[in-house]
Amino acid sequence: MFTPALAAASEATPTTAPALPAPSGQVLLQVSGRIASTNVDDAAHFDRDMLASLPPHRIETHTTVTDGVQVFEGFRMADLLSWVGARGDTVRASALNEYRVDIPMSDFDEFDVIVAYRMNEQELTVPDKGPLWIIYPRDDHEVLQDIRYDYRWVWHLNRLHVD
Amino acid sequence: MAPEPSPRRLTPALHRRAYLLPLALIFAFIVVLFFALNRLLVIEHDMRENVSDNMLWVVTQAHAESLKLAESRARAALAEDTHLELRAQLLLGRLRQLDDGPQRRYLERIGFGAELSRIVELGTELADGMHLGRAEFIIDDIGSQLGQMANAVMIEEWNAAGEQLERHRRTLIHTIASIVVILVLGSVISLRLLQALNRSREDGRQTHHQLEAAIDTAPDGFALFNRQQDLSLANRRFFELVDPASRMASKEMTMASGLPLPWLLEHLYALAPEAKTPSASASPPNQTPDQIRAPTRNPNNPPGLPPFSDDDFELRTTDEHWLHATVRTTRDGFVLVRLADISSYKHAERVLHDALEREKEISEFYRSFAAMASHQFRIPLAVVDSGLQRLARRKTAPGLSELRTRCERMRASIARMIESIEHATRAALADAGGRGVDRHAVALDHLVSRMAQAMRDAYVNSIEVRAPGEPPIEAICDPVLVEQILGNLFSNAVKYSPAEAPIVLELDADAERVLCTLHDHGIGIEDAEQARIFERFYRAPNARTHPGSGLGLNIARHLARIQGGDLTVRSTPGQGSAFTLSLPRAKQPTETA
Numbered sequence: 001m002f003t004p005a006l007a008a009a010s011e012a013t014p015t016t017a018p019a020l021p022a023p024s025g026q027v028l029l030q031v032s033g034r035i036a037s038t039n040v041d042d043a044a045h046f047d048r049d050m051l052a053s054l055p056p057h058r059i060e061t062h063t064t065v066t067d068g069v070q071v072f073e074g075f076r077m078a079d080l081l082s083w084v085g086a087r088g089d090t091v092r093a094s095a096l097n098e099y100r101v102d103i104p105m106s107d108f109d110e111f112d113v114i115v116a117y118r119m120n121e122q123e124l125t126v127p128d129k130g131p132l133w134i135i136y137p138r139d140d141h142e143v144l145q146d147i148r149y150d151y152r153w154v155w156h157l158n159r160l161h162v163d
Numbered sequence: 164m165a166p167e168p169s170p171r172r173l174t175p176a177l178h179r180r181a182y183l184l185p186l187a188l189i190f191a192f193i194v195v196l197f198f199a200l201n202r203l204l205v206i207e208h209d210m211r212e213n214v215s216d217n218m219l220w221v222v223t224q225a226h227a228e229s230l231k232l233a234e235s236r237a238r239a240a241l242a243e244d245t246h247l248e249l250r251a252q253l254l255l256g257r258l259r260q261l262d263d264g265p266q267r268r269y270l271e272r273i274g275f276g277a278e279l280s281r282i283v284e285l286g287t288e289l290a291d292g293m294h295l296g297r298a299e300f301i302i303d304d305i306g307s308q309l310g311q312m313a314n315a316v317m318i319e320e321w322n323a324a325g326e327q328l329e330r331h332r333r334t335l336i337h338t339i340a341s342i343v344v345i346l347v348l349g350s351v352i353s354l355r356l357l358q359a360l361n362r363s364r365e366d367g368r369q370t371h372h373q374l375e376a377a378i379d380t381a382p383d384g385f386a387l388f389n390r391q392q393d394l395s396l397a398n399r400r401f402f403e404l405v406d407p408a409s410r411m412a413s414k415e416m417t418m419a420s421g422l423p424l425p426w427l428l429e430h431l432y433a434l435a436p437e438a439k440t441p442s443a444s445a446s447p448p449n450q451t452p453d454q455i456r457a458p459t460r461n462p463n464n465p466p467g468l469p470p471f472s473d474d475d476f477e478l479r480t481t482d483e484h485w486l487h488a489t490v491r492t493t494r495d496g497f498v499l500v501r502l503a504d505i506s507s508y509k510h511a512e513r514v515l516h517d518a519l520e521r522e523k524e525i526s527e528f529y530r531s532f533a534a535m536a537s538h539q540f541r542i543p544l545a546v547v548d549s550g551l552q553r554l555a556r557r558k559t560a561p562g563l564s565e566l567r568t569r570c571e572r573m574r575a576s577i578a579r580m581i582e583s584i585e586h587a588t589r590a591a592l593a594d595a596g597g598r599g600v601d602r603h604a605v606a607l608d609h610l611v612s613r614m615a616q617a618m619r620d621a622y623v624n625s626i627e628v629r630a631p632g633e634p635p636i637e638a639i640c641d642p643v644l645v646e647q648i649l650g651n652l653f654s655n656a657v658k659y660s661p662a663e664a665p666i667v668l669e670l671d672a673d674a675e676r677v678l679c680t681l682h683d684h685g686i687g688i689e690d691a692e693q694a695r696i697f698e699r700f701y702r703a704p705n706a707r708t709h710p711g712s713g714l715g716l717n718i719a720r721h722l723a724r725i726q727g728g729d730l731t732v733r734s735t736p737g738q739g740s741a742f743t744l745s746l747p748r749a750k751q752p753t754e755t756a
Contacts, residue, residue, distance in 0.1 A: 067264030097228065097253050126252035127259055127290060147217075156253065 023047035028131050033162035036085025044084045054079050057114045061139040064150050072135045074116035078108040088162040096156035103152050112137055129155035185355055192348040199341035202334045218269055219316045225257035226309035233302045251290045258286040273319050275312055282308050384502035392424035404502040424498055431488050434478035485509040543576035579710050604749035605642050606635040611670055614649045622657045630670040637749035638677040644722045651719045652681045652742050658709055660685035672748055680743040687736035
């Protein structure tokens with residue numbers, strides 16, 4: 001599943017991972033650890049435009065901290081990790097509020113886990129658990145309706161480390 | 164014997180009552196089971212509802228965020244912290260989270276609704292822009308409020324946890340009680356089922372015993388063979404009939420030693436008078452095509468075992484009993500062998516058969532008499548008629564001597580007719596005997612002596628009687644018929660012997676038979692003729708010069724045979740003949756005494 005941007009990149013350098021452009025705006029997310037593509041030192045930094053270039057994905061689901069069905073928009077975690085050429089078993093997700101949790105990579109293969117930047121047509125801001133929030137398709141899979149998955153819904157997400 | 168077992172029969176009302184209790188038990192069992200399941204489901208559902216369980220964490224995190232903001236503000240005053248705005252926004256994020264649906268309802272429930280609204284407003288103010296002087300106050304306010312909330316949430320959660328534990332405990336006690344009831348009910352139901360099973364098995368056993376007793380007392384022998392063609396059931400009578408020698412052998416013993424069907428059939432077929440083999444029995448003439456096809460159509464005929472077919476046949480046991488054997492295959496592949504004692508029927512059949520044979524002989528005799536009459540009377544009558552015609556046509560009276568010659572010739576013809584009529588009379592008597600032969604023990608000594616005396620009076624020949632003397636020899640016979648036979652033999656002896664030749668009547672007996680032999684010294688009979696002289700109308704060539712009908716010996720032998728005896732001849736041509744009348748000997752109880 002290639003995005004137009006990815007397709008173009010792979011044509012240019014077919015043998016290596018697609019090169020990452022340097023972020024031009026404010027960096028929202030840093031990915032580090034066992035990744036193939038980097039743009040700042042050993043890490044991959046993403047501004048809002050770069051994240052927006054990933055194929056958008058939508059999830060409608062309940063959450064444990066809100067009432068009713070919420071509509072989330074963002075990109076699939078799997079697409080992001082594939083873009084940076086991540087090779088590992090777990091991803092350590094960190095938040096602005098120093099929250100930190102290890103998520104098995106298999107989650108992103110089994111479920112269409114997304115990193116949301118929009119909720120109910122509104123851009124997520126820091127006071128509203130933004131700017132990025134890991135969302136699981138909770139309503140689509142009964143197995144996800146479990147407190148052991150609830151703590152993986154990291155809000156204020158700003159860092160991923162692949163182990 | 165046990166008292167007559169009355170068949171177990173329930174009225175409809177009793178039937179209903181017999182089913183009512185078990186049904187009620189099963190119903191109660193199901194109800195309690197569902198109750199227990201419901202209790203368990205309640206616990207399961209209760210354990211899922213943990214939304215507010217992390218409320219304490221959420222509040223303390225918000226509290227911590229307020230403390231971090233306070234720290235940032237203090238550093239900002241020293242121009243050390245550049246994240247003041249972010250910290251304010253993060254605090255606002257926490258406060259908004261508290262203000263969101265489930266969290267807000269929780270806090271409202273424990274009486275913090277108004278406070279929550281106030282601190283969210285304050286947090287928004289902080290995030291919008293920071294007036295350092297007022298900010299310190301606001302942050303302290305929010306922090307102290309959040310601290311109080313954390314206290315209240317903790318107490319609330321402990322209370323809730325206590326209540327939930329108590330609820331679970333109660334529900335579990337319900338469940339445990341239900342399980343105990345389920346156990347008891349289950350045990351009762353199982354016990355009743357076992358009792359019912361036992362009773363029905365007992366009933367079955369009783370029926371089985373009754374059936375067995377009924378079959379055991381049956382006059383016929385029954386044996387049932389299983390699909391492996393081994394004996395599985397048989398009544399005592401069966402063994403008595405199959406093997407009379409082992410009349411006392413117990414059924415159990417025979418069954419333990421095993422009795423394979425092929426062996427039994429071979430044994431029975433060996434006793435059948437018409438040589439039968441299992442394979443030859445595949446199509447006995449008296450079976451319908453349906454029966455013949457039955458064995459091949461039977462899918463239960465086990466492979467590897469010798470094939471057999473349904474059959475019916477008669478057999479004679481070693482102790483002279485006649486049995487009728489019936490072999491039948493049941494629908495489920497078992498083989499039933501039935502043996503019926505038909506000795507009495509067989510005896511009756513034999514008596515009837517003998518009577519019929521005799522009737523046939525008599526009617527045959529009548530037919531031959533008619534033939535004889537037409538054959539024998541025609542020639543003498545023709546002789547007499549032609550002689551009389553010639554006399555009648557004569558123009559002149561015949562001379563006395565000629566007349567005498569002619570008359571003599573005609574008289575000779577008439578004499579032959581008279582002889583024939585005598586034979587016919589004897590035959591009529593014989594037929595009367597055939598219908599009602601009066602056989603009984605007769606002392607032949609006296610009869611023979613009387614006959615000899617009568618013959619001495621009638622003929623010139625010397626007649627000698629040789630008898631063993633006391634005790635008198637007794638034969639089972641009809642004395643009238645015996646006299647007829649002996650009369651015929653005497654007249655033959657006289658007819659074919661010279662006048663001076665002696666005639667000897669010898670009486671003898673062995674264990675079974677009485678032999679009465681008449682010796683003459685007449686012309687004798689050629690070997691080749693001896694077999695034929697008893698044929699009807701047959702006359703030996705050397706006898707043809709003598710008058711005779713060719714019927715006398717035929718009738719005599721017939722009369723001997725209808726008494727269970729016989730008439731035979733031994734002869735040497737030119738020296739004489741010996742005719743022997745044999746008759747069944749009467750039992751001699753006196754001889755052994």
